[in-house]
Amino acid sequence: MESFVPSTSHPLIPRATPSQTGSHRQQGSSLSALLSTLVPVIVVASIAFLIFLLFQKRFDRVYGPRTYLTVLDQEERSPKQSAGFLGWTKEFTGVADEFVLGHSSLDNYLFLRLFKILVVVCFVGCIITWPVLFPVNATGGGGQSGLDILSFANVQNSTRYYAHCLVAWVFLGFVMFVISRESLFFAYLRQAYFLSPFITSQISAKTVLFVDVPKDYRNEDHLRRSFQDVRHVWLVNDPEDxxxxxxxxxxxxxxxxxxxxxxxxxxxxxxxxxxxxxxxxxxxxxxxxxxxxxxxxxxxxxxxxxxxxxxxxxxxxxxxxxxxxxxxxxxxxxxEQRQKKGKMTSAAFIEFTTVRAAQAAFQQVAHQTPFLLTPKEIGMKPDMVLWKNLGKSWWQVKLFSALCTAFITFLCVFWTIPVAFIGVLTNVNYLTNQLPWLGFIDNIPKSILGVITGLLPTILLSVLMTLVPIICALLAKQFEPTLSAVQLKTQSWYFAFQVIQVFLVTTFSSGAASVVTQIVQNPISAPQLLAKNLPNASNFYISYFVLFGLMTAALQLLSVVPLLMTVILGRILDKTPRKMYNRYVSLAGIGWGSFYPKYTNLGVIALAYSCIAPLVLGFATVGFGLLYLAFRYNVLFTLGTQVDTKGRAYARALQQLTIGIYLAEVCLIGLFAIGSSGSGSSVGPLILMIIFAVGTVIWHWQLRSAMSKHVTSLPSDLLAEEYRGSDDEEKSYPNGRSHNNPKKVDSGSSSGDDYQVPRSADPPTPPGGFIGTLKSFLLPSRFASAAVISKHILSPHLANSVRPYTQQEREDAYLHPALTAxxxxxxxxxxxxxxxxxxxxxxxxxxxxxxxxxxxxxxxxxxxxxxxxxxxxxxxxxxxxxxxx
Known part of the structure; x- marks a missing residue:
């Protein structure tokens, strides 16, 4: 299920007189739409899950390739799946998420963690908001019915807005703490992970990509003079023909x-x-x-x-x-070109003797002229490089970036037309009040109308949205230097598109469609009508979080595309041993640029509605829980990693969640402002909410400023005692200083008592139990530091260095593929x-x-x-x- 319809709303508008056209429809269609959407999704999800249980052992290549593929190192394989449903369940629940961190990738581990964090946030949100806001809303006297009595729209007395304001302070403040805590945890985690012997022994950990290298610098001698502790230099050839x-x-x-x-x-x-x-x-x-x-x-x-x-x-x-x-x-x-007889581009890869030297070169200003000899990326693997973009100058990259961003902006505006139409379609029955020629809609059976207003928009928008991340990735590949940078750029563009188109546009268009009759009769009342009806747009999300979570979870477990390729298409298309081999050994990966925005946007929606329709948080908890279970299975047993963003996609997703906080604040400020126009009693909540919004801006600015370097760089205090597992690296230090480190892990060590991040004292053991977990959550600097993570969370597998490189492998590492193919x-x-x-x-x-x-x-x-x-x-x-x- 590639995308979703986020704002199919079924608001209840104020009672109309019996003489109004279509008044019998003004009870809303939420019940019929909910049932019509719920029933087919439950049926399809149940069938998909049953098929998964039947096929799970029959098609090991589809549902458990990581358990047996011999091309994976033994340390990388997932535990062998036990036969039968009970055995599979025991194996699935008995493996910790940290197994993914040590045996799959940092990105896969953090992707799972995002769902866990969203579950925690939404669940705690229920605990904070429900006991206060449910009674306040339910007794608000706003004349709403059904589930709408639990939303802000049912509050008539603006004095009660103080409850919403204070709850928003508490809950949104908690969300801000969680984002800050997770940002800090991510910084500690990447420090421990990227300073482990398994990572630091790789060439990429000590290699920096420099772009816009001046012509007089395009020789090895000049570059060696410009930097210290250089081990190898690869000048990028233009392969021409x-x-x-x-x-x-x-x-x-x-x-x-x-x-x-x-x-x-x-x-x-x-x-x-x-x-x-x-x-x-x-x-x-x-x-x-x-x-x-x-x-x-x-x-x-x-x-x-x-x-x-x-x-x-x-x-x-x-x-x-x-x-x-x-x-x-x-x-x-x-x-000829390996002997540097060909044309050189303006890019160079430089490997340094240590990670510390590489980090120093990556963070320094390398040339007196801005934009020249720019350190672009560190730690990229050769197969992640987009070689055709390395020769582009800085102004070409900036021009491409600006034009592509402008096109995506235009796409957001252009896409508003079909998406808004879909939003109107969700409330098409309300249009019969003002447009008599649509009266035939009133004669449509409720079950069919429910499908038209509930299920059909979901399918239409899903098809419409499938093209967007593809377009974003194609544009990013025109100027970004690596595939990881492409994914991160796609993530930024696609998230903005998701928030604008999939959330805001359809929400407002749906809310406006539901009150179109009243707005036409009394245009002056439009702000008040929209303010009262927009909270009701949460009705769709109340069901959607569970439906989307259930459907996506079932389809993720079923792995429809791999199953079809194995059972049908693979047998038809693969006619040579090579094609069969390549399909068999290749593990699919997650496209972070297209996956993260969809689920981050769901988090934004939950936060935006948290204080005006808190019931959404309960259903969001269930939906995110289902998504976590489905992706956990796939990450453990079926998925590999095609593009490595070094966890930066997760860090970006955390920052993007703050949009949900801002939207929640803006929505409450708008609602309080409208209430204050009729009564001065909401001025107090309005002022308090504005103060909180200003505080949020300050907090966000400080957080981004503090964490910006930690997302891409490693701290000098840890690098000062960098782990060194090879003789060559030790020789680069006079007097063998690396031997003076009592905490240095032997390259062959796999003991859980050893850890890779040196500290002056042994790190504390994370406390157990509920109270211990709470202390670890509240005090990440003490119980989730880099040393603690390195000793108690990282897999012993990461304490082993990779095998030594041959001379040929070292020389060919960052040569253009055309030179080594x-x-x-x-x-x-x-x-x-x-x-x-x-x-x-x-x-x-x-x-x-x-x-x-x-x-x-x-x-x-x-x-x-x-x-x-x-x-x-x-x-x-x-x-x-x-x-x-």
């Missing part, structure tokens, strides 16, 4: 592999149909004279060089000739007739040096289908050990 040649070579190899496998498969099928157990005599020749298996030219795969009108050629022969030409040409150009191995499937062996020799003979062909660990079965050895992944010809840069 080399990139195109590499792509042509790889495409030709892919065509050759596909054509060879297709030909072998068809030959085996034809022989099996005839019942032949061996190769017939008429097939034991090739080209009329050489011994071997002869394939009729009509049975050989062909393709056109241009679609429809191009010349038809033999695919195998054409691909061999292309590879014979391209392989030596690519190798020659790679050799090797010719793909052609992986064929073996057959019983010997055709695959014949093709292996033919390819090697005709293509020549540089081509490797194999038919090991894949075969054609009796039915003529390609099979491969899933149990021994490391034996596959195309298997390569992952290098942890």
């Amino acid at each position: 080399l990139q195109d040649l590499v792509e042509e070579r790889d495409q030709a190899a892919d065509k050759l592999e596909g054509a060879e496998v297709k030909m072998i498969t068809q030959y085996v099928k034809s022989r099996n149909k005839k019942g032949d157990r061996g190769v017939p005599e008429e097939d034991r020749h090739q080209n009329g004279h050489a011994p071997g298996i002869y394939i009729d030219p009509n049975d050989r795969p062909t393709h056109r060089l241009k679609p429809l009108i191009g010349k038809k050629v033999d695919t195998i022969q054409w691909s061999r000739e292309e590879l014979q030409r391209l392989i030596p040409e690519v190798a020659q150009k790679q050799s 090797e010719t793909p191995i052609i992986w064929l499937a073996r057959d019983n007739y010997g055709l695959s062996k014949q093709e292996v020799h033919a390819c090697q003979r005709e293509v020549g040096k540089g081509m490797e062909v194999s038919d090991e660990d894949a075969w054609i079965d009796e039915k003529g289908k390609v099979q491969w050895n899933e149990r021994e992944l490391r034996k596959a010809p195309i298997y390569e050990e992952e290098v942890r840069y």
Whole structure:
């Protein structure tokens, strides 16, 4: 479920006289819409969950790949799922979230933590708001009915606004504390995580990307003179036409592999149909004279060089000739550019001897001229780099960024039209009061009308919103240097879009639609009418949080797309051993730029309605709880990490939650202001709320100022005693100072008593029990410091360094992929007739040096289908050990 409709409202408008057109509809349609939406969602969610339980053990690749894939290190695998529902439940609940931190990624762990924090905030919000606001609202005398009597709209006497104001002070103050506490916890967590031996022993931890390098600095000697403790320098080449040649070579190899496998498969099928157990005599020749298996030219795969009108050629022969030409040409150009004979771009990667030196270089001003020799990122892995953007100058990046931001702003405005229409659709029955030609709506059965006003808008907006994060990511890829930066930019844009379009526009349009008759009859009363009816727009969220949580949880567990790819599409599309292997070993990841904004916006909605419709908080607690359980299962058993933001997406989401605080304050200030126009008794709450809003701005500014550096940098006091696990790093310090650190963890240590962040004294053990948990929550500086997290929370797996790099791996780490890309191995499937062996020799003979062909660990079965050895992944010809840069 990609998106949601956040503001389908079913407000109850003031009673109309019997003579009004459509007055029988003015009871509202909340009940019919709720039931019509609830029933199908519960049915679909229940079916999805039952299918999950049935398929969970049958399709291990879909529902538990992390438990057995041998391409993952043993330390990275999730616990093996026990058979049966009870066994699975025990395994699922018995694993702590910290397992994800040590065996998956920091991003995955923090994504789960966001849901836990939202559950805590909403649950505590219920405890704070319900005992006070429910009685105040229910006895407010505003003439509302149903669930609306529990909202602000039912309060007639403005003196009661003091209750809403004081509750807002307490609850929103608690939310501000939680955001501050979590920001501090995140800072401590990333310090402990990124100073663990597992991370600091990686090349990326000590590598900084510099952009806009001046021309006279584009040589290794000059850069070494500009920085201290430099270990390696990679100047980024402009591959010019080399990139195109590499792509042509790889495409030709892919065509050759596909054509060879297709030909072998068809030959085996034809022989099996005839019942032949061996190769017939008429097939034991090739080209009329050489011994071997002869394939009729009509049975050989062909393709056109241009679609429809191009010349038809033999695919195998054409691909061999292309590879014979391209392989030596690519190798020659790679050799030339590796010797720095090619054109250099204005970017460079510099590896330093220590993390401390890298952090110092990342934080310093490197050049006397602004915007030149700018440290752009630290800790990025080579496969996260967008190489085509590294050569863009600072003014090009700023121009692209400004234009793309302007386009997203325009998109927000443009999208208002269809989204507002959907918002009006949720209350279309109210329009019959003023537009008689819509009177046929009154004759529609309530169950069908409930679907039109409840379920249909959800589907329409979901489809409409699917394109938005895709557009945002495509735009960000035009100027951002890394994939992580793309995700963060997408997160910022998409969140703004979510708040404006998915929340505010549809909420106000829906609220306006519900009172359109009264506004037309008395335009002066529009502010008061909207103020009274907008709180009622929370009716949709009261059901939506549970419905969205239930539906999303069920679909996340069911993993519809992976299931379809495994059961149906994968078997149709994957015809070669390579495609089967790649699909089997690849773990899906979460797109942080599109996922975080959706759920952060749900938190914003809960906070915005917390004091004017507190019932929303209870349903939000249930909804976030369901989402947490679903994503927890996926993170533990099915998901990998495709893009690493180093937890910055979580930090940004925390800051974005403050929008919910501001919206709640603005809404209350507006409601108090409208109330004060008719009675002076609401002036007091209005002034108090304005004071609190000013305090919120000051708090937010101070928090951002204090935490800005901690999101991207590591503190010097911890770096001063940086862990060093390799001889090379120790040699960089005179007199072996690293040996003087009594808290240094041995690189082979996996003891839970050791920790990686040195401190002068042992950190305290986090207290247990409810009181202990409360103390840890309230005092993060003492019980959640970097040292405490490092010793008591981080996995022992993180106390081990990565394996030593080979010299070649070090030299190739941050070279442009076009310079290091090797010719793909052609992986064929073996057959019983010997055709695959014949093709292996033919390819090697005709293509020549540089081509490797194999038919090991894949075969054609009796039915003529390609099979491969899933149990021994490391034996596959195309298997390569992952290098942890």
